[in-house]
Amino acid sequence: MDPWAPQSEASFSFLGALSDFFPPTKRGRPTPHVFRGARSVKDAAEALGVPHVEVDVILVNGVSVRFDHPLRDGDQVSVYPFDVSPESGSIVHLQAPLSAPPTFVADVHLRRLARTLRLLGFDTRHGAELTDADIVGIARGESRVVLTRDRQLLKHRALDYGYWVRSTDPEAQAREVVRRFGLGQHARPFARCTACNSLLRSVDRSAVRDRIPPRTALWIDEYRECPGCRRLYWWGTHGARLQAVVESALGSPQR
Numbered sequence: 574m575d576p577w578a579p580q581s582e583a584s585f586s587f588l589g590a591l592s593d594f595f596p597p598t599k600r601g602r603p604t605p606h607v608f609r610g611a612r613s614v615k616d617a618a619e620a621l622g623v624p625h626v627e628v629d630v631i632l633v634n635g636v637s638v639r640f641d642h643p644l645r646d647g648d649q650v651s652v653y654p655f656d657v658s659p660e661s662g663s664i665v666h667l668q669a670p671l672s673a674p675p676t677f678v679a680d681v682h683l684r685r686l687a688r689t690l691r692l693l694g695f696d697t698r699h700g701a702e703l704t705d706a707d708i709v710g711i712a713r714g715e716s717r718v719v720l721t722r723d724r725q726l727l728k729h730r731a732l733d734y735g736y737w738v739r740s741t742d743p744e745a746q747a748r749e750v751v752r753r754f755g756l757g758q759h760a761r762p763f764a765r766c767t768a769c770n771s772l773l774r775s776v777d778r779s780a781v782r783d784r785i786p787p788r789t790a791l792w793i794d795e796y797r798e799c800p801g802c803r804r805l806y807w808w809g810t811h812g813a814r815l816q817a818v819v820e821s822a823l824g825s826p827q828r
Contacts, residue, residue: 578610581646587623589657593739594622594724608644615640618652624727626719626735629655630664637665655753671718671734674759677750678703678711680721685743687720689822690750691770692815694761698770705729720750747822762819763806771801781805 584603592600606617614633615625630653631638637659644650653659655668678698679687687699697720698711709729712719719735721727727735736753740746751757765772776798782790784805797806 579646580607580609581644582607583617583644583646583648583650585618585621585650585652587618587621587652589654591623591627591652591654594627594737606644612644613640614638614642614644614650617644617650619728622724623652624724624735624737626668626727626732627654627737629653629666629668630659631667632659632662635662637663639665640667669733671754672716674756675734675754676715676717677720678708678715678717680705680708680719680723680726682722683720683738683746686738686746686750688767689743689747689818691765691767692762693747693751693756693819693822694764695756695759696765696770718754744818744821747818748824751822751824757823760819760823763815766799766801766804766806768804769799769802771799773797773799773806776805 583606585606586603587595595604604621606621608617614631618628618631619625625640631640631642632651632653633642633648651659658664674695676696677690681701681703684699684701687697690697698717703711705726708719708726709731711717712734713731717734719727719732720738721735722738722741724737727737736750738746738749740749774797776796778785778794778796781796781798785793785796789807789809793807793809795807798804799806
């Protein structure tokens, strides 16, 4: 920033879910942004606290623009998330379309969310050993959506997809992610290992007899095995609890 450049000011309005990035007292009202010299609308929005990966459309003085559009003194900027769209006009969507269903990489603090997404059948990378740099590399290399409670991580310029998880409650987090990415129609509950993310495969009971608890073997005939970590799965007394987790996340009973 050029300290000798004249001071300029633009006004930003953040709509829909983007208001979550501001204190309640500042939501629903224009936010001034003072700057000097050249600045893009992307840099200005992030300076105000909104990561670019949460933004779908930006209007400057009523015209849809790209992230690199230069900000000028007096500009009126409206920033739209994915859940709200401008009512009319030619629109430039700033994010490339996601695969259906999307795949995810969750940061170290979202272990329970990652396990729930796997329970629903969604490909979700997670590991306590993953650094922020690892997460960015995985997201870029595998076109995954970063899930995090860290707003700064989502401002990394290399990221194409990301979402700031609003809730701190794991069950609410799952519902939030399902709603944001429209995951309900793509769910395949109990198809994936919750421990290591691999897709489960059916296995003959006789092939794993020595790994089945004796009491379980008396009344369970069908088993699945994880090809990654060799963990065994079966529908036991815990099934009702897991079914409740699935239904809570998806918001409707699953048959």
